[in-house]
Amino acid sequence: MGAAGVGVAVRDLGYRWGSTNGNTHINIHWATLQLAPSLVDYVIVHELAHLKGLNHTDRYWAEVARGMPDYERRRDELTTAGVKIWTCRG
Ligand SMILES: [Zn+2]
Numbered sequence: 001m002g003a004a005g006v007g008v009a010v011r012d013l014g015y016r017w018g019s020t021n022g023n024t025h026i027n028i029h030w031a032t033l034q035l036a037p038s039l040v041d042y043v044i045v046h047e048l049a050h051l052k053g054l055n056h057t058d059r060y061w062a063e064v065a066r067g068m069p070d071y072e073r074r075r076d077e078l079t080t081a082g083v084k085i086w087t088c089r090g
Contacts, residue, residue, distance in 0.1 A: 001048040001067045017078070018047040022054045034085040035078070042074035 006026060013019055013029040020026045026047040032040055049063040064071045 001045060001051075001063075003048045003051055006048065006051065017043045017082070020047045020050045020054075022050060026051075031085055031087040035081055039074055039078050039081060042068065042071060042078060045071065 005024065007024060009025070009027050010030050010033065011027050013027055016029060017032045018026060018028050026044070028040075028043060028047070032043050035043075045064055045068045049060060049067065052063055053060050061071075068074070
């Protein structure tokens with residue numbers, strides 16, 4: 001993804017799988033780590049791509065695809081698998 005020196009923390013992020021300050025740091029929800037590694041990778045790539053833009057524009061998704069060509073399949077899987085893992089969301 002061309003990202004270097006990016007800090008990573010695992011936290012409770014409420015309804016989000018990941019977040020970023022858009023500059024030097026990404027956060028991963030602890031619940032994300034219950035997912036299959038291929039889906040954890042998707043969340044990480046999703047956040048790293050946000051370092052070049054916070055909005056989900058066509059340009060943003062092109063950046064995701066550059067790092068993870070099969071991201072659409074993984075994004076769909078996350079929608080299905082994400083509701084089956086344990087969270088504090090109730
Ligand atoms: Zn996003």
